[in-house]
Amino acid sequence: MKKQIIRSSTSVAANYRAVSRARSEKEKFVKLCIVVEKIDETQLWLEIIEELEYLSPEKIIHLKSECEELVEVMTKYKFRLSQL
Numbered sequence: 001m002k003k004q005i006i007r008s009s010t011s012v013a014a015n016y017r018a019v020s021r022a023r024s025e026k027e028k029f030v031k032l033c034i035v036v037e038k039i040d041e042t043q044l045w046l047e048i049i050e051e052l053e054y055l056s057p058e059k060i061i062h063l064k065s066e067c068e069e070l071v072e073v074m075t076k077y078k079f080r081l082s083q084l
Contacts (some may be wrong), residue, residue, distance in 0.1 A: 001047065001048065001054075003043060004045055005045040005046070005049070008038050009038075010041040011034075011038040012035055012038045012042065012045050012070070015031050015032075015034045016033045017037065019031045019032050025084050028081055029078065029081045029082060030071075030084045032074060032081060033078065035074050036074050039070050039071050039074065040071065042069070043064065043067045046060060047064075047066065048065050050064070
């Protein structure tokens with residue numbers, strides 16, 4: 001499980017970096033969709049970790065809040081790209 005959350009969270013960073021290097025708006029949009037998908041996957045792993053009580057509630061709440069903020073920001077960005 002630890003490896004899964006590391007993979008999904010680092011994939012967010014790698015794919016976001018790919019957004020900035022995209023060759024077209026369509027490619028940016030596709031990469032950004034992957035970013036949102038990977039954030040969602042990370043949220044899933046955090047929910048599982050919370051359910052299994054592997055981390056303190058304070059840490060989980062903070063991490064889940066960060067993920068939620070990222071989803072909101074990236075979803076708005078994705079919407080803007082879709083309007084171009």
